[in-house]
Amino acid sequence: MMPHQPFEEWLLAVHDLSAAEAAKLESHLRECSSCRALATGWAEAERRLEAAPLLAPTEGFAERWQATLVAREIAQRRWQAWLVFGLSLAGALALAVLLGWQVLSSLLSPAHAAVGLLQVMVWVAAAVAAAQEVGLVLVRSLAALVPPGLWIALVVGAAALISLWLITMSRYAIQGVRQ
Numbered sequence: 001m002m003p004h005q006p007f008e009e010w011l012l013a014v015h016d017l018s019a020a021e022a023a024k025l026e027s028h029l030r031e032c033s034s035c036r037a038l039a040t041g042w043a044e045a046e047r048r049l050e051a052a053p054l055l056a057p058t059e060g061f062a063e064r065w066q067a068t069l070v071a072r073e074i075a076q077r078r079w080q081a082w083l084v085f086g087l088s089l090a091g092a093l094a095l096a097v098l099l100g101w102q103v104l105s106s107l108l109s110p111a112h113a114a115v116g117l118l119q120v121m122v123w124v125a126a127a128v129a130a131a132q133e134v135g136l137v138l139v140r141s142l143a144a145l146v147p148p149g150l151w152i153a154l155v156v157g158a159a160a161l162i163s164l165w166l167i168t169m170s171r172y173a174i175q176g177v178r179q
């Protein structure tokens with residue numbers, strides 16, 4: 001059995017060998033296949049360690065982390081879109097139910113005539129409100145131009161016209177209900 005020491009130790013040593021040690025190691029490696037195998041194996045291992053890209057796992061990790069962030073953002077946006085869609089749908093459904101209920105109750109209720117009258121009254125009220133608004137604008141623009149006496153006459157005339165119109169409308173509404 002060939003003595004492998006100190007050659008094995010020299011092969012794995014981190015310090016540089018002296019010229020005499022190197023010569024002894026070289027002659028031993030020529031005779032000993034075991035130490036030759038260790039020498040080539042160790043050299044290959046060192047080459048691979050030096051060539052190994054140490055940053056590669058970090059880069060892969062960074063890419064995966066970035067992908068996770070993007071995926072999270074997409075998921076969040078998708079969730080927000082669904083939330084907006086759901087709220088809009090709920091609002092539309094509530095409106096549809098309300099309108100449907102109104103239509104059904106006006107069709108099915110025995111007092112649907114009263115509902116019709118109520119609708120006419122609401123319409124008249126809206127028309128009166130609009131007329132008031134138009135009247136206010138007219139008063140503002142004419143107040144400076146028209147003398148006080150004529151102004152009072154105009155207001156009385158307008159009130160008379162509006163009263164006449166309201167009476168006509170209420171008669172029409174009552175006729176509509178009686179039909």
Ligand SMILES: [Zn+2]
Nearest residue numbers: 004032034035
């Ligand atoms: Zn040996």
